[in-house]
Amino acid sequence: MKVADGFAGIGGSSEGAKMAGAEIVWTGNHWQEAVAIHARNHPQAMHTCQDMHQVNPALIPQHDIFLASPCCQGHSPARGKANGNPQHDSSRATAWSILSIAEYHKEDVIIVENVPAFTKWALYPAWRQALHALGYAISPYIIDAADHGVPQNRERLYLVMTRSKHPIELTLPHRPHVGADSFIDFSHGSWSKIDRPGRSAATLSRIAAGRRRFGDRFLAPYYGTGSGQTGRDIARPIGTITTRDRWAVIDGDRMRMLTKHECAAAMGFRPDYILPEQHTLAVHMIGNAVCPVVMCDLINSIKEAA
Known part of the structure; x- marks a missing residue:
């Protein structure tokens, strides 16, 4: 074919x-x-x-x-x-x-x-x-x-x-549905402190709401509706991967955006698929x-x- x-x-x-x-x-x-x-x-x-x-x-x-x-x-x-x-x-x-x-x-x-x-x-x-x-x-x-x-x-x-x-x-x-925890690597990525100076009040509010629902580890989108205000359990599939950074990984007192390889994995690409630098x-x-x-x-x- x-x-x-x-x-x-x-x-x-x-x-x-x-x-x-x-x-x-x-x-x-x-x-x-x-x-x-x-x-x-x-x-x-x-x-x-x-x-x-x-x-x-x-x-x-x-x-x-x-x-x-x-x-x-x-x-x-x-x-x-x-x-x-x-x-x-x-x-x-x-x-x-x-x-x-x-x-x-x-x-x-x-x-x-x-x-x-x-x-x-x-x-x-x-x-x-x-x-x-x-x-x-x-x-x-x-x-x-x-x-x-x-x-x-x-x-x-x-x-x-x-x-x-x-x-x-x-x-x-x-x-069966597969959770985001299947591709998130907590040992990689550029992490930063959540409570650092300059962090927006809206971001801190979303993270606080997510902590109340999911504990220390969850996903928090930076924009959008739905999960945008409540966060998302990493045991369920992530929301839609868009053309710009949207999903932040929360781990205790630190956070980071998804890496490009995690975004590709969330789409179902094989691990060795070549991506732009x-x-x-x-x-x-x-x-x-x-x-x-x-x-x-x-x-x-x-x-x-x-």
Whole structure:
């Protein structure tokens, strides 16, 4: 089975496809730094650094499955005040590039990953109808990575498209949840005293609330709702890994942010997966990635249903 990966980023979808026994023949991404990291982890694939709207489908090798994770920022509720600005109109439009590739290659299967709010996009009905016109039936799945044994609650939409009369019905595995304590290493990282001068009152309040609920060791996010005010038990999956440092590890009177390797582990990447040297860059790429285990399970389920 041959796979092409558009919007490949750091390589979460490619890694998942490889885990499922597929050969990655081509990947595309507009960001040179992401392409370089992907190439180090998947050197056998052809790599194209180009805006997906400008990719010539004829230059993509033949493949059975096309994976695509178009920009999600314009659909995510987390975009906040940027809602509706031209930047996000442009990011939403990246989904249209999938159509030119599908029209040319007529792949057996296309898997599109995005935030669940993707289906609320005003042009989603037209986009979906265009894929129907190309002969694709669409099965939507909203999947929490934690249900696949990934130590993170990360809910994403996966549109499984097949060139068939009826949508495919998949039987996906459901694994026990794994806690954040499976990847947090209390002997590593840059720790600092919680009660140091300059620590914000809001941070101290969140930590105090977490101590009351969970004791000396827990997670405290620096921003966001939900766990943002109460902390999070390390025995349960961590909340969503984002594109910037969010989760602090609390251990008694000290604290630190997650390391880049812990963020990668929370996504389900293998321990030896190559990451950017710079922490901020690595976290940004990891937060944009697809959980490899989820993509692996999807592809294996598609093979079983075929």
